Amino acid sequence: VGGTALTTSSATRGWSESVWKTNSTEGTGSGCSAYDTKPSWQTDTGCSRRMESDVSAVADPATGVAVYDTYGGSGWAVYGGTSASSPIIAGVYALAGTPGSADYPAKYPYSHTSSLYDVTSGNNGSCSPSYFCTAGTGYDGPTGWGTPNGTAAFTAGTTTGNTVTVTSPGNRSTATGSSVSLQIAATDSAGAALTYSATGLPTGLSINASTGLVSGTASTAGTYAVTVTAKDGTGASGSASFTWTVSTSGGGTCTSAQLLANPGFESGSTSWTASSGVITTDTGEAAHGGSYKAWLDGYGSTHTDTLSQSVTVPAGCKATLTFYLHIDTAETSTSTAYDKLTVTAGSTTLATYSNLNKATGYAQKTFDLSSFAGSTVTLKFSGAEDSSQQTSFVVDDTALTTG
Template sequence: MTTAALITAGLAAGASAYAAPSPDAGTARTALAQNLAPALGRSQALGAVPDTQRLSVAVSLKLRDSAALDQLITAVSTPGSADYGHYLTPTQFNARFAPARADVDRVTAYLRAQGLTVTAVSPNAQVIDASGPSSVVEAAFGTQEVNYYDAALARHFYANTGTPTLPADVASVVQGVSGLDNHTVLHPELAGGTATPNATPSGFGPSQYDAAYRLNQLGADGTGQTVALWEFDGYKAADLTTYNSQFGLTGPTASTVSVDGANYDSRPGDGQVEVELDSEIVRGVAPKATQLVYEAPNSDQGEIDMAAKIVSDNRASVISISWGGCERDTTSSVRTAVDNSFRQAAAQGISIYSASGDDGSRDCAGSSTKAVDYPASSPYDTGVGGTTLTLNGGAYGSERAWSDSGGGVSTVYAKPSWQTGSGTMRSVPDVSSNADYPGSPFAVYTTGGWTVVGGTSAAAPLWSGFSALYNQKATAAGKARLGEANPALYRIASGSGYAAAFHDITAGANQDYSTATGYDPVTGVGSPIADGLTNALLNGSTGGGGGNTVTVTNPGGKSGTVGTATSLQIAAADSTSGQTLSYSATGLPPGLSIGATSGLISGTPTTAGGYSVTVTVKDGTGAAGSASFTWTITGTGGGGGGCTAPGQKLGNPGFETGTASPWSASTGVVDNSTDEAPHAGSWKAWLNGYGSTHSDTLSQAVAVPAGCGATFTFYLHIDTAETSGTTAYDKLTVKAGGTTLATYSNLNAATGYVQKSFDLSSFAGQTVTVAFAGSEDSSLQTSFVIDDAALTVS
């Protein structure tokens, strides 16, 4: 049965038929296609909307030269194009593509002549807002407004019963009318966060997710970048301040930008957790980035007006969106209006990341039909799915698809030219990162306490924070910011550098789709390896001078032995013949070097350990490519015969004997109280935490066999009551013999334990004392908690 037939049947069954107002007989009118709420077919009509009820509408106008705009969007994202990276300003965009002034005047004149009040015209001239009594709105658009009840969602709404019409000359420049129904209410893509807040944080903090995705390897903090948060509720500045203080984060204070008069901050609603989650995750990834919190009414008009304002303001290079709705329940007039602003964002070099939803492959509430989430399904933004992240010693361990990760195939958007995967329709998500609740949630401070939160609402701001870091690096390198991310991300994922830039997630599924090698509609092309992805974006897959592309073949993980000569030839190719290539490398094991012109890595390793190597190859035009891989060097053993006594050498490494021995420790350091949790078991070493001047020590002497490599590891948790995020008042010093390995302080406080690792191979053949010394000043406690230490030789 067609939508129109379903609506007619519903009217006949639930209420008397409502006739649309009769337009003037002498005026030819044109229907605006597909402006009916899809939910009408399943809803019960209750009665006409009162004539005096005031309604607000957003009339969207058609862009000029839409085909040329699409060509420009492709050009600014394509390496080698003359327009690559040459983004427009809003003024330039308006001059070429915005609706003409005469068209805006024609539509506003019509609305006013019908008795509507024109309340605003967007700066990009794409949206005209108007309001008036229901009876006036009905006459202006030739339709009837009726109240309905949607049993699937258990909510009342009003909607137009027929397709709106306009005089032909007005309709010729109008894209659609939104606000004739109020069925669609966007919801946060959030899981958890509803439990009674706790006094202390748990879940992943910035140190964990920054380390897992190697965001902390970029040497960037978001300085000079601005992220726009797309919100339909408010936040408490004090909550954000507490989060920042807990994790030692400093940066510009978030500020609110009101859309259509909305400003929820004095009295945030149920969406407060969402807004604060978005801000806190962006802060954790890119602490120095400016955050603009755009707040709009939760309505079709609010969504459309927010999109238009963000791109017209042009203050942000990244938009983070964690609110969405079922694509099928979103009218085409709304999608087209928002997409037109998203197209403007692409032309202006603004990246957009949208949460893909938390209902798996069936995004429409009350329905078992496959459906995806909008705006994540828009081809002009990057849909972000969810994973379950497992850490290994504080670093990335593994990932699998979160079973509730939104993903599937769009029913309205054709597959873009840059997207991989099968089928003819767009699929989402494009990328993914941690989102599992309750499996691997994030620590969030909200509504006056700590809670744990997951959902793709956490994944979208993480990727937005990455874009801010990337844009900072690109600016410093004299290159264009990322802009529309998908063309570049899929280009990298389809090339030889895929494994160095993304974690390809091949385990797990949602209701209808499973993960697979490469792209899949649950986790996209995967989660970020931030330094590898940044290198690919900066140097390789986005091209370089003259549009050339350098491709470096990743050799995969390598191994070697201290004292044994080794060599590795790096293979690289240029898209243009005749180019001279130059080679460089970072992170090589000591004793190895790379030939600048040959690309041959050679030498004799001198130090055992695990090394992260990145090789970069450049051509004469400045184009570059890179590959990252691991290189593990093991010890030689006595006389070159291998390590004769491998294994873990510390005594009582987890303190589970209940005494310090063979450690030497200050009184009370070895502890099994519940005030500070152990990493594992029941006992741990707790240094300081008194809130007064105090010193604690912990040490053990251990013999490192001759000819062996040695690695010293331990798990460390730091919490503090210090309120300053800039001064190190309380300190923990870690030494091996007379060598200081590291110093930590209250500035390093974070949730949970983080594994620390140090190479002690230089002590082979000696007895070395590993020691911890904690010092605390006269006020405000800092606790340094150590557990599960090991000194492993090989």
């Protein structure tokens, strides 16, 4: 059992958690056992033996549990340490009911990770691999799979185990000789890391097992029945199927064009769907060209802004998306992404930027959208800002060119 530190939050739960580390000599432990055999239910790949921890609970003495002491003490006091988090977890196991007669209840949380609060921030030192000491999405050494959200994660059975959802990218159309870059979008109910595979891909294309990016150059015309699958470390998986048509190259008949309407925003919100105030001439952020730009977030409080436009990419065309992006922020962290901008084309995530990508001026971003040839796709910028310290994502001079 690992330990966490609590802080109040405006979220529904009311709390957020990070790895308990008061200083270099006080905090939760973690690591890879030198002696104990790895149990069958642990699937992390960096440790060949037993890995700490399975789960965690509050342990920081500064945010710990209130205890009323009538023996050797004088009333209320706050206590901490993993000597507090361990009995908390033992108590949750007791409340969860009688375990299976031949079971090792330590394995139960591994089948119910969606019933735990995943702890994704903080560390108790520096390790290699980093997850031995650093919290992240899914399993990590200091906090395991997370902290209790009720008792469901501590019961026998697998009926409330993880679920993996793969979003179908829809039927695809590509010309032979076209460069393909298609990001498969998938989610795990517990935020666990996923591995990807695919069957039936057009000749010349392959999928990256770690990222889910389908790439390559389509070389052979035909109609392909494609199934993409994502799987997490608990064995949960999900799939999506679609048809991918590869047609004979148009032989240079594609007309060069710029497809986006009002690409520099100089006609205000014309042709764009945007949150109130996003397309603006406000001089607080400079435009890349002209007077207008799209300014997402920058409020210094919990806020979400969006900007989108739907466009049809002609069949047989190569298509390239470009835009200029400037990010400035009041965040001082060099390691934590508090505020994020996600760029998508339909269900495909092209890129995610954050306060960690701040820069003094604009930088041009370029993406190959040739895989969307023959379809209508919605290009969307989504900015999400947390509860403090502004981050501004400023977009200008967009273009979607064919040729």
